[in-house]
Amino acid sequence: MSAAITSASSASAGRANRAGRANSVNSANRPRIKPGRIVYHVLVFAFALVMLYPIAWMVFSSFKPTNTVFSTAGQLIPTEWTLDNYANGFKGFEESIPFYRYIGNSLFIAVTATVGTVFSSAIVAYALSRLHFKGRKVLFTAMMISMMLPAQVLMVPQYLWYQKLGWTDSYLPLIVPYCFAIQGFFIYLMMNFIEGIPRSLDEAAQIDGCSYYGIFARVIFPLLTPALVTGCIFSFMWRWDDFLGALLYVSDSAKLPVALALKMFADPSSSSDYGAMFAMASVSILPSVLIFLFFQKYLVEGVSTSGLKG
Amino acid sequence: MSHATATLPSSARNGSGAKTNGLSFRKEGALRALLHKESVAGYVCAFPFIFGFLMFMIVPMILSLWYSFTDYNIIGEASFIGLDNYVEMFTQDDLFWKSLGVTFLFALVSVPLKLVFALIVAMLLLRNSKASGFYRAAYYLPSILGGSVAIAILWRQMFATDGVINQVLGVFGIDSKFAWLGDTRTAIWTLIILAVWQFGSSMLIFLASLKQIPAELYEAASVDGASKWTQFWKITLPLLTPTIFFNLVMQMINGFLAFTQCYIITQGKPMNSTLFYMVHMYDESFTNYHAGYGAAMAWVMLVLVGAVTLFLFATKRFWVYDEEA
Numbered sequence: 001m002s003a004a005i006t007s008a009s010s011a012s013a014g015r016a017n018r019a020g021r022a023n024s025v026n027s028a029n030r031p032r033i034k035p036g037r038i039v040y041h042v043l044v045f046a047f048a049l050v051m052l053y054p055i056a057w058m059v060f061s062s063f064k065p066t067n068t069v070f071s072t073a074g075q076l077i078p079t080e081w082t083l084d085n086y087a088n089g090f091k092g093f094e095e096s097i098p099f100y101r102y103i104g105n106s107l108f109i110a111v112t113a114t115v116g117t118v119f120s121s122a123i124v125a126y127a128l129s130r131l132h133f134k135g136r137k138v139l140f141t142a143m144m145i146s147m148m149l150p151a152q153v154l155m156v157p158q159y160l161w162y163q164k165l166g167w168t169d170s171y172l173p174l175i176v177p178y179c180f181a182i183q184g185f186f187i188y189l190m191m192n193f194i195e196g197i198p199r200s201l202d203e204a205a206q207i208d209g210c211s212y213y214g215i216f217a218r219v220i221f222p223l224l225t226p227a228l229v230t231g232c233i234f235s236f237m238w239r240w241d242d243f244l245g246a247l248l249y250v251s252d253s254a255k256l257p258v259a260l261a262l263k264m265f266a267d268p269s270s271s272s273d274y275g276a277m278f279a280m281a282s283v284s285i286l287p288s289v290l291i292f293l294f295f296q297k298y299l300v301e302g303v304s305t306s307g308l309k310g
Numbered sequence: 311m312s313h314a315t316a317t318l319p320s321s322a323r324n325g326s327g328a329k330t331n332g333l334s335f336r337k338e339g340a341l342r343a344l345l346h347k348e349s350v351a352g353y354v355c356a357f358p359f360i361f362g363f364l365m366f367m368i369v370p371m372i373l374s375l376w377y378s379f380t381d382y383n384i385i386g387e388a389s390f391i392g393l394d395n396y397v398e399m400f401t402q403d404d405l406f407w408k409s410l411g412v413t414f415l416f417a418l419v420s421v422p423l424k425l426v427f428a429l430i431v432a433m434l435l436l437r438n439s440k441a442s443g444f445y446r447a448a449y450y451l452p453s454i455l456g457g458s459v460a461i462a463i464l465w466r467q468m469f470a471t472d473g474v475i476n477q478v479l480g481v482f483g484i485d486s487k488f489a490w491l492g493d494t495r496t497a498i499w500t501l502i503i504l505a506v507w508q509f510g511s512s513m514l515i516f517l518a519s520l521k522q523i524p525a526e527l528y529e530a531a532s533v534d535g536a537s538k539w540t541q542f543w544k545i546t547l548p549l550l551t552p553t554i555f556f557n558l559v560m561q562m563i564n565g566f567l568a569f570t571q572c573y574i575i576t577q578g579k580p581m582n583s584t585l586f587y588m589v590h591m592y593d594e595s596f597t598n599y600h601a602g603y604g605a606a607m608a609w610v611m612l613v614l615v616g617a618v619t620l621f622l623f624a625t626k627r628f629w630v631y632d633e634e635a
Contacts, residue, residue, distance in 0.1 A: 041439070045441070049448075051449055055451070055461075070473070073473060074474070074480055120359070124355065127353075127356035134349065136352065142363050152567040152568075154371070155595075157370035157605065160370065180363075182362045212355070241457050241458045243459050259459045262463065263459050285458055288454055300450075304514050
């Protein structure tokens with residue numbers, strides 16, 4: 001268990017230091033150790049470990065020899081470390097399609113959908129927060145509705161419509177709608193940010209001869225970078241994890257994204273190689289974990305300012 | 311730069327130039343002037359959303375309303391059967407009522423639990439310390455990963471008979487071979503625990519609004535002799551109610567429409583005790599090719615979610631603090 005503690009705490013040591021420094025002035029005046037503080041830290045720390053334990057168990061299990069995963073489930077650190085599970089997992093499981101193909105598929109879907117959603121949401125957010133036109137209020141309401149309505153409730157309606165369009169069995173439903181700012185969350189996120197950009201900048205640009213499109217391209221868009229980064233992060237993680245869309249629209253086994261491939265891998269009927277399954281499951285959460293470690297600031301800001309899911 | 315049109319995006323400039331090559335300068339100027347009216351620019355910039363919202367939300371919904379009055383198996387032709395799907399749903403489909411009950415139970419238990427956890431932990435993390443960055447990260451990470459297939463698979467293995475839960479119980483001296491996922495009493499709780507485990511994003515939202523409560527309020531209350539406990543109930547909680555309300559609405563909607571985790575972890579088993587509404591709808595539509603019925607189920611859920619949201623908004627004035635009042 002100690003390895004889990006050190007690896008997790010070193011990852012966030014940088015942030016902890018920053019938070020600590022702000023408080024160091026206060027703590028200098030206090031008596032050295034208060035019993036209350038020890039109890040506090042022991043409790044909060046222990047609970048944090050309980051929270052992280054399942055994830056740690058999965059990752060450590062992926063390094064155990066596959067036949068010992070369950071016989072040693074009560075023990076976190078493997079007694080015998082092995083990389084065989086990763087080798088077997090990457091070999092693939094069905095029709096000898098290597099696992100990295102699925103990673104490539106997921107990357108393609110997630111990146112194109114993310115680029116589309118971030119750019120389209122940015123320009124729509126500009127229109128809704130800076131330009132005056134009839135129906136803006138209606139559009140704002142529509143945006144709120146699209147933000148509150150999760151995709152699941154539309155799965156049948158959208159499937160029937162995409163089937164009419166001949167889009168089923170392709171990536172189109174997983175990419176094209178997102179290029180039309182279909183997720184209100186991103187518009188809302190960027191509108192919040194645009195509100196913070198002084199209008200005097202728009203006016204100055206206008207006096208200099210900028211059109212409304214020019215104001216967006218030359219003034220708003222460059223200043224929007226932090227919101228664009230936040231948007232990219234959320235969109236990428238959601239698209240990467242999207243299971244329902246893949247389940248509905250991808251049937252060709254060579255075109256599966258990671259989420260669906262992993263589910264098939266784990267179907268009780270198809271495999272009992274639990275080590276390899278945990279190895280590929282660990283690989284599948286790696287992008288989100290990396291994003292989390294390196295861009296936590298943006299995630300926290302995105303969640304706290306526009307307060308949605310995460 | 312001196313002319314207002316000089317900064318048109320190059321694609322628009324070339325496009326209009328090519329199209330209006332033979333036209334007089336005045337007509338070209340009129341088009342440009344039109345494009346540069348503020349309202350027209352508004353529609354042009356908002357176009358992606360207008361188009362997307364109509365094409366990918368409104369049209370599918372209207373189309374599915376029509377299909378909900380038909381017998382449609384996805385492959386063949388749809389035949390109009392009036393209200394039969396709805397009548398069947400309410401009078402003959404036991405699984406409809408069963409799944410509705412399971413979904414309500416799941417949402418009504420997991421959402422309040424999640425919010426209570428989020429609030430308690432947010433209060434705890436409000437105290438600054440060297441480790442608060444680590445704590446915040448540790449509590450938030452499950453929210454980031456919780457929706458993924460990897461975690462769903464992990465959950466299934468954790469609660470398996472030889473899984474980590476029973477083994478950890480063994481470490482504490484409780485020799486358990488209990489099938490958590492195979493028992494009608496416990497299976498739903500594995501899904502509820504998974505949902506509550508992801509309290510991190512609500513916690514962050516609470517943390518952000520807790521930090522905005524002015525310190526003077528607490529100082530004034532302390533001067534008046536109010537205890538920490540009283541301060542929490544009289545200051546913190548009332549000022550937090552708008553945030554709680556917002557979280558409650560969003561989490562309730564998501565709770566009612568939960569799909570992936572149930573689909574992977576329990577698939578509604580055992581004996582449909584974890585059959586979520588969305589999973590039942592999926593099965594009907596795509597496993598039984600009963601798509602007209604599925605469309606009707608989607609509409610019923612849509613109305614239901616709308617009603618629950620409206621109900622929550624109606625209760626707002628009784629418990630949510632309003633700054634203007």
